[in-house]
Amino acid sequence: MITEGSLFFFSIALFCIGVFGVLVRRNLLFILISIEIMLNAVAVLFVAASSIHNNSDGQIMYLLILTLAASEVAVGLGLVIQMYRRSKTLDVDQLSSMKG
Amino acid sequence: MDIQYISNLLLAVPLLPLFGATVLILAPLFSIQIPKLIVSVIAVGSISLAAICSILLNIELNEPSFNPVYGNWIQVDELTISFGLYLDALSLVMISIITGVGFLIHLYSIGFMDKDKDFQRYFAYLNLFVAAMLILVLADNLLLLFLGWEGVGLCSYLLIGFWHEETKNNLAANKAFIMTRIGDTGMAIGMFLLFFQLGTLNIQQIQTSAAELWPLVDVNQKYNLDMVTICCLLLLAGAVGKSGQLPLQSWLPDAMAGPTPVSALIHAATMVTAGVYLIARCHGLFELSPFAMQCVAAVGAITLFIAASAALVQNDVKRILAYSTISQIGYMFLALGAGAFSAAVFHLMTHAFFKALLFLSAGALIYSMHHEHNIFRMGGLAKKLPVVWLCFFIGCAALASLPLMSGFWSKELILGKLLDQHMYGYWLIAIAGAFITAFYSFRLFFVIFYGETKKEPDSQPSRIMVIPLSILGFLAIFGGIQPQGLIDMFSSPDSGQASHSIAIVAFTILVPICAVVFSFFQFKKGVFGRIIQSSVLNQIHRFLLSGWAFDWFYQKIFIDPFIELTRMNKSDVIDLFYKTIIGASRMLHNFLSQFQNGQLRWYSTSLVLFSVISLTFLLSR
Numbered sequence: 001m002i003t004e005g006s007l008f009f010f011s012i013a014l015f016c017i018g019v020f021g022v023l024v025r026r027n028l029l030f031i032l033i034s035i036e037i038m039l040n041a042v043a044v045l046f047v048a049a050s051s052i053h054n055n056s057d058g059q060i061m062y063l064l065i066l067t068l069a070a071s072e073v074a075v076g077l078g079l080v081i082q083m084y085r086r087s088k089t090l091d092v093d094q095l096s097s098m099k100g
Numbered sequence: 101m102d103i104q105y106i107s108n109l110l111l112a113v114p115l116l117p118l119f120g121a122t123v124l125i126l127a128p129l130f131s132i133q134i135p136k137l138i139v140s141v142i143a144v145g146s147i148s149l150a151a152i153c154s155i156l157l158n159i160e161l162n163e164p165s166f167n168p169v170y171g172n173w174i175q176v177d178e179l180t181i182s183f184g185l186y187l188d189a190l191s192l193v194m195i196s197i198i199t200g201v202g203f204l205i206h207l208y209s210i211g212f213m214d215k216d217k218d219f220q221r222y223f224a225y226l227n228l229f230v231a232a233m234l235i236l237v238l239a240d241n242l243l244l245l246f247l248g249w250e251g252v253g254l255c256s257y258l259l260i261g262f263w264h265e266e267t268k269n270n271l272a273a274n275k276a277f278i279m280t281r282i283g284d285t286g287m288a289i290g291m292f293l294l295f296f297q298l299g300t301l302n303i304q305q306i307q308t309s310a311a312e313l314w315p316l317v318d319v320n321q322k323y324n325l326d327m328v329t330i331c332c333l334l335l336l337a338g339a340v341g342k343s344g345q346l347p348l349q350s351w352l353p354d355a356m357a358g359p360t361p362v363s364a365l366i367h368a369a370t371m372v373t374a375g376v377y378l379i380a381r382c383h384g385l386f387e388l389s390p391f392a393m394q395c396v397a398a399v400g401a402i403t404l405f406i407a408a409s410a411a412l413v414q415n416d417v418k419r420i421l422a423y424s425t426i427s428q429i430g431y432m433f434l435a436l437g438a439g440a441f442s443a444a445v446f447h448l449m450t451h452a453f454f455k456a457l458l459f460l461s462a463g464a465l466i467y468s469m470h471h472e473h474n475i476f477r478m479g480g481l482a483k484k485l486p487v488v489w490l491c492f493f494i495g496c497a498a499l500a501s502l503p504l505m506s507g508f509w510s511k512e513l514i515l516g517k518l519l520d521q522h523m524y525g526y527w528l529i530a531i532a533g534a535f536i537t538a539f540y541s542f543r544l545f546f547v548i549f550y551g552e553t554k555k556e557p558d559s560q561p562s563r564i565m566v567i568p569l570s571i572l573g574f575l576a577i578f579g580g581i582q583p584q585g586l587i588d589m590f591s592s593p594d595s596g597q598a599s600h601s602i603a604i605v606a607f608t609i610l611v612p613i614c615a616v617v618f619s620f621f622q623f624k625k626g627v628f629g630r631i632i633q634s635s636v637l638n639q640i641h642r643f644l645l646s647g648w649a650f651d652w653f654y655q656k657i658f659i660d661p662f663i664e665l666t667r668m669n670k671s672d673v674i675d676l677f678y679k680t681i682i683g684a685s686r687m688l689h690n691f692l693s694q695f696q697n698g699q700l701r702w703y704s705t706s707l708v709l710f711s712v713i714s715l716t717f718l719l720s721r
Contacts, residue, residue, distance in 0.1 A: 093699060
């Protein structure tokens with residue numbers, strides 16, 4: 001039997017992994033993947049909450065997140081390819097053109 | 101006697117030179133070229149008309165005083181300053197001297213300044229100078245007097261620095277202006293105080309109401325610093341500054357930087373006599389304060405001695421004359437302090453004649469000797485410049501107060517008054533001063549005109565210079581007639597002429613003669629101009645040459661500490677506060693701008709951190 005606590009813990013752990021990935025990875029591709037992980041962590045939380053409350057709203061929300069993530073990945077990967085073509089690198093530290 | 105006629109005549113006296121000055125100053129502004137001849141006609145014409153007006157006034161005035169008011173100048177609440185002129189025996193004598201001697205100096209200047217490129221500017225200043233001095237002596241209130249007073253100061257500045265291409269002259273002009281300004285500040289404060297106490301600035305009203313407010317209770321209360329004494333001392337400060345008396349005398353020898361006729365004008369007719377005039381004009385006020393009178397006498401006595409001894413060793417002919425002026429003004433102050441106002445003004449008059457004569461003949465001498473000022477580079481000029489020789493002789497004799505010259509009568513009168521007042525100490529100083537005066541004036545005379553010739557004169561003074569010289573020479577000999585009006589004006593009922601013993605009178609007459617004879621023998625022995633061997637004498641010589649080292653003293657006391665202070669405050673103490681604020685905000689800026697480094701991961705980290713912190717805060721509440 002999967003308890004509520006372990007579900008929450010799993011979701012939070014997954015989210016933290018995603019955050020950690022965004023913060024420490026330099027490669028733009030991996031940052032995108034980390035964002036996907038964070039989205040999925042939230043989606044898991046929605047599904048878990050819907051099963052606990054016996055309410056199907058959470059599962060509908062999951063479908064919404066799924067489509068959103070799909071379109072986001074499509075756009076994001078397109079941008080990454082463009083970025084790579086222009087500057088021959090995906091290192092965000094080197095891509096920085098803003099000056100403080 | 102028609103009142104209207106006289107008041108118009110009186111108004112014309114200061115306005116004519118003012119008009120001349122205005123025309124000469126304004127013409128270049130509208131780029132109108134005035135030929136030299138017309139400039140001379142305007143300048144000399146305006147002043148000669150003023151002189152004629154003052155002669156007419158001398159004839160027409162048969163009242164003790166005449167006070168026409170031409171309108172209101174300032175009217176604020178209680179303060180009413182009218183534009184009024186005041187004519188009595190004192191101002192009549194003064195305007196006669198100023199316009200008369202001023203006219204002769206103007207005439208002489210045509211010849212002296214003939215080759216100068218700033219001919220017109222010179223005469224504009226000269227006219228303005230005379231106009232300001234006339235306003236000074238004719239004013240019926242202290243504020244109008246102060247207007248003329250400052251005008252005189254301004255013109256002296258302009259004329260001393262007339263040859264402004266040389267820095268030395270500019271410095272001398274600055275010095276004259278600043279030194280007199282110190283005295284003027286005192287005088288202005290004195291004026292404010294008088295107005296505050298008495299509610300009027302009219303000189304006659306001041307004297308009457310001061311006599312009511314501060315009656316002279318006890319003649320012997322000498323060292324009491326009451327209000328009237330303070331007022332008198334403040335006015336005295338102004339007089340001291342203008343008249344080159346101790347302790348503000350050191351500008352006068354430096355004022356020799358100007359053209360020589362200007363020196364004659366400053367020393368004889370205008371400027372330095374202003375202080376004497378001020379005290380004589382306010383005599384009613386000064387008589388209320390025995391202590392102030394004592395101060396006037398002490399200032400005069402000390403100054404006359406210091407200046408006379410400094411004149412003993414000078415080399416520059418103009419500096420000798422400058423020191424002798426300081427010393428003679430000292431006599432006038434001494435006479436004022438002794439209460440002998442008419443004697444002081446009488447000496448002022450005779451001094452104007454012989455000092456103008458001396459300066460103008462010194463100018464002619466310098467003119468003929470290629471601008472040579474040092475008397476030891478001249479010599480044996482008696483035969484070569486006979487006119488200058490004669491003028492110098494008359495001038496020196498009058499300055500030395502040899503019997504029957506004009507200076508003799510006035511100086512004898514002052515010495516006699518000192519004895520009348522039982523001021524024996526002052527009398528001794530005055531006698532010593534008279535001896536030194538006679539000695540140095542004939543030292544000057546002998547060194548220039550006798551002995552071996554060192555330099556040949558290249559030209560004789562022109563005729564236009566000789567005419568004023570001869571008139572002044574005549575006046576210097578025969579000008580020793582005390583104006584009757586002055587005697588009447590200042591005579592007090594109890595001043596009976598005490599007769600002095602024959603011995604004392606003979607003594608005072610013999611002192612200058614002895615000095616002249618002594619001077620002659622010293623000259624024969626070749627004492628003058630000899631290089632001094634003994635170091636002590638050398639020290640004394642240098643001390644006297646610098647005029648008792650007053651410049652050095654002021655440098656040490658005032659100028660050096662001030663410069664030291666400014667050096668300490670170079671980085672401005674008050675600015676430090678603002679500089680701290682600037683530094684602090686710059687540090688804060690540098691600290692905060694480190695967060696704006698353009699790194700994406702740095703930004704996302706701070707985003708996350710902020711979210712975590714704020715969520716924690718919200719949830720834990």
